[in-house]
Amino acid sequence: xxxxxVRFPGSLDDADALWALNEVMGxxxxxxxxxxxxxxxxxxxxxxxxxxxxxxxxxxxxxxxxPIMKSVVRFANDGGLVLGICNGxxxxxxxxxxxxxxxxxxxxxxxxxxxxxxxxxxxxPFTCAARQGEVLRLPIKHGEGLYVAxxxxxxxxxxxxxxxxxxxxxxGRERDDANPNGSTSAIAGVANESFNVFGLMPHPEHAVEAAxxxxxxxxxxxxxxxSVERTPIAASAAASxxxxx
Amino acid sequence: xxxxxxxxxxxxxxxxxxxxxxxxxxxxGFGGVGAVxxxxxxxxxxxxxxxxxxRETVRRMCGQLLTNPNIEDYTFEIEExxxxxxxxxxxxEDGPR
Numbered sequence: 001x002x003x004x005x006v007r008f009p010g011s012l013d014d015a016d017a018l019w020a021l022n023e024v025m026g027x028x029x030x031x032x033x034x035x036x037x038x039x040x041x042x043x044x045x046x047x048x049x050x051x052x053x054x055x056x057x058x059x060x061x062x063x064x065x066x067p068i069m070k071s072v073v074r075f076a077n078d079g080g081l082v083l084g085i086c087n088g089x090x091x092x093x094x095x096x097x098x099x100x101x102x103x104x105x106x107x108x109x110x111x112x113x114x115x116x117x118x119x120x121x122x123x124x125p126f127t128c129a130a131r132q133g134e135v136l137r138l139p140i141k142h143g144e145g146l147y148v149a150x151x152x153x154x155x156x157x158x159x160x161x162x163x164x165x166x167x168x169x170x171x172g173r174e175r176d177d178a179n180p181n182g183s184t185s186a187i188a189g190v191a192n193e194s195f196n197v198f199g200l201m202p203h204p205e206h207a208v209e210a211a212x213x214x215x216x217x218x219x220x221x222x223x224x225x226x227s228v229e230r231t232p233i234a235a236s237a238a239a240s241x242x243x244x245x
Numbered sequence: 246x247x248x249x250x251x252x253x254x255x256x257x258x259x260x261x262x263x264x265x266x267x268x269x270x271x272x273x274g275f276g277g278v279g280a281v282x283x284x285x286x287x288x289x290x291x292x293x294x295x296x297x298x299x300r301e302t303v304r305r306m307c308g309q310l311l312t313n314p315n316i317e318d319y320t321f322e323i324e325e326x327x328x329x330x331x332x333x334x335x336x337x338e339d340g341p342r
Contacts, residue, residue, distance in 0.1 A: 058313055065310075094313065101315040103254075106261045148258055148316055182261065 001228050003029035004042035006072070006088075008063050012050030013085065013205060020205040021046075025221055034066040043228050044081040045072055047088025049141075049203060059102065059144050060090035069095060081125055081224060082197045086142055089189070089199030097197045098190055099157060100149030105142070106182025112141040114213065115180050117188045117202055118168045121161040124191055125227035126198040129219050135172045136165075136216040138202035140180060145201040147183040147190070157190065165189035165200055246299050247324040248291050250311055253284035255318045287311055290326075299323050 005017045014031060021029035030040065039045060053062035063069065069091075076082045076097050084092040092098040105111060114137055122132040130136070149157065157163060165188040169178040179186040181201070189200030204217030254260040260282050267281035293299035303321050312319045 057310070061310065061313070093315075101313050103259070103316060104261050106259070108261055108265055146259070146261065150315070182259070184259075 001027060001044070001225055002040075002042045003027055003044050003046060004032040004039055005029060005046045005048055006032045006034060006068055007048075008034045008050070008052035008066060010051045010053055010055075011048050011087070013048040013203065014050070016203075017046050017048045017085070017205040020208040020217070021221065024208045025218070025225075027221075027225070032068060034063070034068050037067050037071045039068075039071050039075055044083060044224055045075060047072070047082070047084040047091050048205075049086030049088060052087055052091065055087075055144075058090075058094065059087060060092075060094040063087075063091045064094040073097060076192075076197050079194065079196050081228070083126065083220070083224065084197070084199035085203055085205065086140075086145075086201055089201055090144065092197060092199045098192055098199045099153055099162075100147055100190065102144050102201070103146045103148055104144050105146055105180075110141070110143040111145070111180050112139070113180065114139050115188075115202060116168050116170050116172075116178065117165040117200075118172045120163050120166050121191075123161070124164060124195045124198070125224055126191065126195075126220055127164055127223050129223040129226050133172060134219075135168060135170060136202075136219060137170075137207070137214050138204060138216055139206045139213075140202050142181070142201055145181040145183065147187040147201075149184065154184065158185070160193060162191045162193065162195075163187050163189075164191050164198060165202070246291055246293060246296065247326050248289050248299065248303055248321060249324070250287040250289070250303065250307065250319055250321040251284060252287065252307075252312050252317050252319045253282045255316055256282075258316050284317070291323075296323055296325065 003021050005014050007014045018029050021027040090102050093101050116135050119127050119130045119134045122130050167179045167186040167188050169175050174186055191198045204220040207214040207217030263282040270278045307319050
């Protein structure tokens with residue numbers, strides 16, 4: 001399947017995302033330049049981690065106005081799949097493609113470590129290759145990953161199943177000391193209401209080979225591949241069953 | 246005109262920086278300190294035909310870029326600069342010299 005990884009000034013993990021997709025997973029992934037508006041027909045857009053535009057003003061606040069983001073917003077509104085990792089998650093929140101915002105970690109320190117996250121909703125294009133309640137071990141590296149959203153919005157998101165990942169301990173239990181950054185309700189990743197946009201602070205692209213210390217990140221990418229490859233088949237099956245009636 | 250925008254974390258939203266500063270002030274012995282929030286101060290020059298038009302422009306700037314309404318509140322002041330822009334504050338206000 002075709003992927004595009006957006007390259008902003010200050011993106012850091014674009015090359016790693018391309019490596020994970022092309023070299024490890026045998027996908028067809030290409031970089032997309034922030035000044036372009038053409039998404040080159042990709043089926044999933046990845047906004048990578050890093051410090052786009054130096055994190056000036058607020059993380060993701062300036063990247064939101066890059067020319068390519070106009071196309072990404074249109075693509076997302078048309079149902080296209082968008083994955084935002086770390087700074088990409090921050091950009092998606094600033095662009096209002098995802099609810100809430102990411103603030104300074106409660107420790108005020110930059111955190112670089114492996115964490116456990118539990119799959120809270122396995123019935124989405126980003127998690128369908130995982131089991132409900134499965135615990136993934138993924139790296140995080142961020143200074144501003146404390147997720148917040150207004151209380152009523154948060155309640156609605158939980159009811160709709162938009163919280164896809166939550167920080168837990170290795171056994172999948174929620175504990176305050178397993179919440180690395182102090183995120184509200186230990187939220188590590190959220191989807192939009194139509195489940196075609198997903199943002200997460202952990203880095204799946206840095207957990208795709210045993211040599212990197214783990215392969216749990218493959219679950220996220222495999223889910224996306226599964227959902228894309230399944231969708232046209234399901235649609236044509238539905239059409240043929242309708243015509244046979 | 247000169248615009249001064251004060252951005253602070255929205256009340257009720259956890260502000261880890263403000264809390265750390267509050268703890269530090271208390272540990273230095275400053276009693277009676279509470280609800281510390283650390284924000285941002287933005288100064289800009291703006292050409293506008295009237296103060297009212299300037300206000301409207303600044304509100305739009307704050308809504309679209311200068312603040313994130315999810316997590317931040319803002320106030321702003323507008324100073325008209327025609328009247329004696331070179332005027333300095335009373336030097337005694339600058340502290341000991």
